[in-house]
Amino acid sequence: MKLSTEQFKHDFEERLTSKFAIELAKAGAQEKYGALSSVVKNYYSSIWAADNHYKDESNKKQAYYFSIEFLPGKMLKSNLLNLGILDTVREGLSDLGIDLDEIALEEPDMAIGNGGLGRLASCFMDSAASTGLPLNGNGIRYRYGLFKQKIVDGFQVELPDSWLDNGNPWEVRRYDKAVEVCFGGEVWLEDDGEGHFIPHYQNQERVLAVPYDTPMVGFENTTVNNMCLWRSEVPKDLDLRFQNLEYMNQTAMLSSELYPNDSDYNGQLLRLKQEYFFVSAGLQRILHHYKATKQAPITHISDFISVHINDTHPALCVAEFMRLLIDEYRITWERAWNITVKVMSYTNHTILSEALEKWPEEMVKSLLPRLYQIIIEIDRRRTAELLPKVGAKLVHSTRIVKDGQIHMAHLAIIGSHSTNGVAKLHSDLLKDVELHDFYLIYPERFNNKTNGIADRRWSQIANEPLSKVLDETIGKKWRSDLKELKLLESYKEDDATLQRLQEAKYEDKVKLAKLIEERNGIVVNPTALFDVQVKRLHAYKRQLLNVFHIMKLYFEIKENPTADRTARVHIFGAKAAPGYHYAKAIIKCINEIARLINNDPDIGDQLKVVFLENYNVSLAEVIIPAANVGEQISLASKEASGTSNMKFMLNGALTIGTLDGANIEIFEAAGYENGFVFGLTKDEVYDYYKNSNYNSRDIYEQNPLVHRILDAFVDGTIPNISAEGQQIFDSLTTYNDEYFVLRDFNDYVRAQEALEKCYQDQKAWTQAALMNIANAGHFSSDRTIREYADDIWHIKAKK
Numbered sequence: 001m002k003l004s005t006e007q008f009k010h011d012f013e014e015r016l017t018s019k020f021a022i023e024l025a026k027a028g029a030q031e032k033y034g035a036l037s038s039v040v041k042n043y044y045s046s047i048w049a050a051d052n053h054y055k056d057e058s059n060k061k062q063a064y065y066f067s068i069e070f071l072p073g074k075m076l077k078s079n080l081l082n083l084g085i086l087d088t089v090r091e092g093l094s095d096l097g098i099d100l101d102e103i104a105l106e107e108p109d110m111a112i113g114n115g116g117l118g119r120l121a122s123c124f125m126d127s128a129a130s131t132g133l134p135l136n137g138n139g140i141r142y143r144y145g146l147f148k149q150k151i152v153d154g155f156q157v158e159l160p161d162s163w164l165d166n167g168n169p170w171e172v173r174r175y176d177k178a179v180e181v182c183f184g185g186e187v188w189l190e191d192d193g194e195g196h197f198i199p200h201y202q203n204q205e206r207v208l209a210v211p212y213d214t215p216m217v218g219f220e221n222t223t224v225n226n227m228c229l230w231r232s233e234v235p236k237d238l239d240l241r242f243q244n245l246e247y248m249n250q251t252a253m254l255s256s257e258l259y260p261n262d263s264d265y266n267g268q269l270l271r272l273k274q275e276y277f278f279v280s281a282g283l284q285r286i287l288h289h290y291k292a293t294k295q296a297p298i299t300h301i302s303d304f305i306s307v308h309i310n311d312t313h314p315a316l317c318v319a320e321f322m323r324l325l326i327d328e329y330r331i332t333w334e335r336a337w338n339i340t341v342k343v344m345s346y347t348n349h350t351i352l353s354e355a356l357e358k359w360p361e362e363m364v365k366s367l368l369p370r371l372y373q374i375i376i377e378i379d380r381r382r383t384a385e386l387l388p389k390v391g392a393k394l395v396h397s398t399r400i401v402k403d404g405q406i407h408m409a410h411l412a413i414i415g416s417h418s419t420n421g422v423a424k425l426h427s428d429l430l431k432d433v434e435l436h437d438f439y440l441i442y443p444e445r446f447n448n449k450t451n452g453i454a455d456r457r458w459s460q461i462a463n464e465p466l467s468k469v470l471d472e473t474i475g476k477k478w479r480s481d482l483k484e485l486k487l488l489e490s491y492k493e494d495d496a497t498l499q500r501l502q503e504a505k506y507e508d509k510v511k512l513a514k515l516i517e518e519r520n521g522i523v524v525n526p527t528a529l530f531d532v533q534v535k536r537l538h539a540y541k542r543q544l545l546n547v548f549h550i551m552k553l554y555f556e557i558k559e560n561p562t563a564d565r566t567a568r569v570h571i572f573g574a575k576a577a578p579g580y581h582y583a584k585a586i587i588k589c590i591n592e593i594a595r596l597i598n599n600d601p602d603i604g605d606q607l608k609v610v611f612l613e614n615y616n617v618s619l620a621e622v623i624i625p626a627a628n629v630g631e632q633i634s635l636a637s638k639e640a641s642g643t644s645n646m647k648f649m650l651n652g653a654l655t656i657g658t659l660d661g662a663n664i665e666i667f668e669a670a671g672y673e674n675g676f677v678f679g680l681t682k683d684e685v686y687d688y689y690k691n692s693n694y695n696s697r698d699i700y701e702q703n704p705l706v707h708r709i710l711d712a713f714v715d716g717t718i719p720n721i722s723a724e725g726q727q728i729f730d731s732l733t734t735y736n737d738e739y740f741v742l743r744d745f746n747d748y749v750r751a752q753e754a755l756e757k758c759y760q761d762q763k764a765w766t767q768a769a770l771m772n773i774a775n776a777g778h779f780s781s782d783r784t785i786r787e788y789a790d791d792i793w794h795i796k797a798k799k
């Protein structure tokens with residue numbers, strides 16, 4: 001959009017007064033943020049309304065991304081950038097004596113997701129809007145986002161994230177679009193005499209779902225998509241007799257809290273209620289909108305909408321869409337089923353068994369009696385149809401209902417036309433191993449969509465120093481087409497460019513060093529090698545491998561404090577699920593190791609360990625640009641894709657990583673010589689599983705370094721971790737080290753040594769960094785979302 005500095009200043013000052021009855025000189029940061037966000041909302045609102053109108057009129061197919069999590073972070077700068085007014089606003093504010101970066105801090109992170117899965121959903125929202133694709137989000141407006149993490153005495157402490165206290169300036173509450181979602185009670189079917197069974201309900205618990213629309217503003221175009229988030233409320237016409245305290249609490253609870261588990265399924269009733277709540281509300285709204293705007297009959301709906309099931313949490317979409325078509329729209333089962341399969345598509349995000357959702361039949365039956373009938377019928381009909389075709393063994397292994405449980409992934413695969421994994425290796429594993437039996441039955445449904453990241457946020461917004469260097473080296477086209485970064489390759493031998501890349505990195509590191517000093521009171525040297533591991537704390541991600549290597553360095557420095565070596569800063573950020581005691585023990589250990597090392601005068605600047613609390617999107621935007629090395633060290637086969645690996649690459653960090661998830665594609669794109677690969681391959685891991693021949697205790701007993709490091713966790717070398725250290729020690733010796741940490745340790749050390757040696761040659765290092773940046777174009781989620789649009793949803797971009 002067009003905006004002059006003068007116009008902006010006028011709008012801003014006027015809004016400050018009209019909104020807060022205050023003049024600029026007296027306004028605090030909160031008020032300035034409130035006025036600014038309100039002005040920005042005003043700027044995009046007419047574009048949004050026009051695009052909604054266009055979507056209704058043009059009759060083009062739209063897709064809906066159902067996700068129980070989104071993790072957008074802050075929206076202010078993203079909205080400014082995408083509207084094309086970031087520089088104008090920055091300048092206008094500066095004229096008024098206001099620092100944009102400072103008031104941007106007033107916006108709380110929108111953290112209604114745990115980690116990678118939610119962040120991917122938000123990257124997709126940004127990319128869809130920015131590529132002009134009509135993709136809308138559908139989720140839950142949690143009153144409390146992911147807990148805030150404090151580190152107290154080395155331990156993780158969880159505090160509520162009450163992010164809505166000052167309101168949410170971006171959203172629009174649309175009460176007129178509210179729908180009802182019902183739970184429990186009894187249902188029976190009555191023949192209407194025309195071959196149709198009409199369900200009758202009794203004693204149902206009614207909940208009102210109220211949508212809050214948050215605009216997803218496209219980058220320098222006219223597309224504004226919608227992320228619809230549902231809030232649960234008490235229906236206004238509910239008899240007061242039913243409004244007892246328990247009901248009121250239950251209703252409020254539905255959209256109150258985000259479950260803080262990442263890669264872990266938690267079979268609680270409230271979670272199942274949340275899943276049905278946003279699924280039912282979202283589908284109802286889609287159908288209402290269809291009826292209101294389309295002339296076509298409901299049986300043509302698959303020409304106009306696609307519904308995407310992001311992981312299994314929205315898998316009830318399959319059964320709920322069937323219910324709506326059959327019960328509300330009176331469509332026959334066969335037709336309804338064909339429509340449903342055409343409309344639905346599904347992404348699998350993990351093969352970790354603890355994350356695979358299975359709900360007890362009894363629970364589904366009592367909470368969702370009609371859906372239960374439909375699921376049983378889907379399963380029954382499919383079994384009858386397939387038995388003669390594929391045989392009992394395959395049918396049984398792929399049944400939706402078995403052993404008293406409803407398998408949500410099975411429901412999603414069977415009820416949709418597309419199942420995709422999120423990186424090549426992961427998609428192959430699905431076909432060859434984890435979902436092999438489904439692949440045998442439905443080979444044409446399986447495909448890969450390698451994840452990506454919203455590069456505008458992770459580069460243009462997060463890393464201005466680098467963005468400037470890129471502009472001045474290869475021009476500005478990379479800002480709208482990340483593939484353009486490839487042009488950077490021809491500057492690989494250009495000393496001036498390498499110099500400037502180094503300077504930009506240094507500037508980012510100084511900024512992070514400042515933050516570390518402010519937050520943790522640790523002074524780090526920005527010329528040191530910044531080695532970063534930021535992601536959820538999970539055993540499979542193997543933060544422990546990193547920690548063990550740090551202990552090795554510590555021992556070496558203690559033994560020979562004056563030797564010449566590369567100074568290193570190891571930076572961690574990670575939240576552990578509150579009930580995941582093992583992960584919390586690792587956090588405690590990292591913090592105690594940090595305390596031990598950072599306060600040892602023998603160690604000095606040679607090694608620092610920093611745990612930054614409350615890792616979230618905003619913190620990631622400061623940490624990742626400053627990294628020299630990104631740690632992507634999960635056990636091969638466990639990390640479906642990873643996306644922080646892509647953020648690091650784009651910001652010129654070198655990856656040390658296993659051949660897991662999208663790491664493989666990153667190494668291939670950047671060149672294996674521009675990263676550091678180590679560890680077991682996926683096949684080697686599966687061989688160990690097949691032969692059951694891994695014995696971690698042997699390694700502990702035979703490898704003196706491993707022995708010494710593990711002992712440090714239990715012999716007081718690392719103070720204050722007697723219980724936590726013991727738990728870790730036992731998991732790696734007595735309980736046979738589930739994620740092969742000890743097995744991969746030696747090779748990890750080798751890779752770390754190679755990395756350190758490379759860092760000593762700053763020119764070679766910076767050339768490798770350049771090659772990473774130059775080849776990051778493939779990992780833009782603009783590319784990913786276009787693949788979904790073309791191959792799965794069949795939606796077209798607005799021209």
Ligand SMILES: *Cc1c(COP(=O)(O)O)cnc(C)c1O
Nearest residue numbers: 115116535616617620642643644
């Ligand atoms: C990108 C991102 C993640 C995902 O990180 P992985 O290393 O891919 O697991 C998690 N949390 C936040 C805040 C992120 O920005």
